[in-house]
Amino acid sequence: MEDKSHDLIIGYLQSRLTRKEMDSFYSWVNENDENKKLYFETKAIYDACKSSAGRKTIDINESWQRLLLKNKKRKFLGVEFQRFGSYVAVVFFAGLIALSVNYILNPHTGKFTAKYVGGDGIMADKVELPDGTIVTVASNTTFFYDSDYGKKDRVVHLEGEAYFDVAKQKSKPFIVKVKNQSIEALGTKFNVMAYPSDSLLTTTLVEGSVRLTTGNNAKETVLKPNQQLTYNNIRNVIEIANVDASRFTSWTTGYYYFSQQTLKAIFYKLSHVYGITFDVKSEDLNKKIFTGTFYRGQSVNNILEVISLSIPIKYEINDRVVIISE
Structure with missing residues (x-):
């Protein structure tokens, strides 16, 4: 099942899924919080591999196996952070400085x-x-x-x-x-x-x-x-x-857990994490409930993409302002 999920995620990220496979992907990612978490973690690896082009080639399947190992050991960026590949090390040291x-x-x-x-x-x-x-x-x-x-x-x-x-x-x-x-x-x-x-x-x-x-x-x-x-x-x-x-302290480990939270509460938190402002055009949207996990290294665009899988929202990012609409 892990390999099938991996194929669905990578296929989605590479825009090569058929309509039937897209339906399978959306059904899978909305099944539970773990699937959402697995999606953005895999996407983080995928994006990191793409951004590493010209510096060092990183095999995504090898990175995926390391991700699975991390999930089993429940360790992240600790003494074994080197096992995640050079792309994590680069971001890790960027965080330190x-x-x-x-x-x-x-x-x-x-x-x-x-x-x-x-x-x-x-x-x-x-x-x-x-x-x-x-x-x-x-x-x-x-x-x-x-x-x-x-x-x-x-x-x-x-x-x-x-x-x-x-x-x-x-x-x-x-x-x-x-x-x-x-x-x-x-x-x-x-x-x-x-x-x-x-x-x-x-x-x-x-x-x-x-x-x-x-x-x-x-x-x-x-x-x-x-x-x-x-x-x-x-x-x-x-x-x-x-x-x-x-x-309320999970952010210290690099993760933000939202359990049955309103979009208003989630955007409030993210506005401080990223130093941006959310302009929600509908009070009904503010009241929508979302459950999910975000990683501190994700971009705002990645996070909004994950939210949009569960809640139909449109978003536009203008400099430091994010406009959210139905």
């Missing part, structure tokens, strides 16, 4: 600040703080802290999205400062999404506990694992929901 760091004088505190800016590479960028805390920085994100970090307290600042794995230091609380919100943690793992242009600030707790002070609210809020707090800083409204926290 996408994170930039600058040491600048903070005009507000007069202290030197370590400022990190997340890129758009395949791998999520990681920063290790002086105390051993690990911060995973998302695309189009700025994360910084002052030179006296850890002396009296541990305060960091975030504009964008990051996942925090905080080192325990009971005498020195770890505090994340975002727009109109302060998040305090003691030895915990949590995700924060707080882009400057957004009205929503979202904190999702994976492990431990966090205490949030929000806007002008004097009352503090404490989250438990698998709880998510969303703050609308325009309406000054707080909402707390029970969620599957792993779904």
Whole structure:
């Protein structure tokens, strides 16, 4: 079955399927999430092989076998990333150098600040703080802290999205400062999404506990694992929901999982991943439900192509604006 699926996908990508085979392909790709995932992973290999022309010939069947091996081992771009061929290595290293760091004088505190800016590479960028805390920085994100970090307290600042794995230091609380919100943690793992242009600030707790002070609210809020707090800083409204926290942290491994999500929610997330704007011409389209998995290395065009297999949409990409219509 794996070989048959492979033939269908490659035939589709090469535009050589008959009408009957096209029907088989569409039926297969819409059967389940795994098939959608397999489609875009194979397409990533196919596109990489095409883009490697003139540099080094990569056999797509050999790459396919490596993909199957990866699926069995459930490892991706770890210590065995070399096994995926040179095209992955090229993108991997591009991802590593996408994170930039600058040491600048903070005009507000007069202290030197370590400022990190997340890129758009395949791998999520990681920063290790002086105390051993690990911060995973998302695309189009700025994360910084002052030179006296850890002396009296541990305060960091975030504009964008990051996942925090905080080192325990009971005498020195770890505090994340975002727009109109302060998040305090003691030895915990949590995700924060707080882009400057957004009205929503979202904190999702994976492990431990966090205490949030929000806007002008004097009352503090404490989250438990698998709880998510969303703050609308325009309406000054707080909402707390029970969620599957792993779904909101999957981006750290290079994948974005959407389970029964509206297109509005999906486009909202992708707008930050790719630094683009989605202009949806129909509110009915915004409400459409989609389930699927996307890979951080995919192009926006690839993602929209996969979505269009399940939901009939038309799309037009104009520079940094994507127009979606029925």
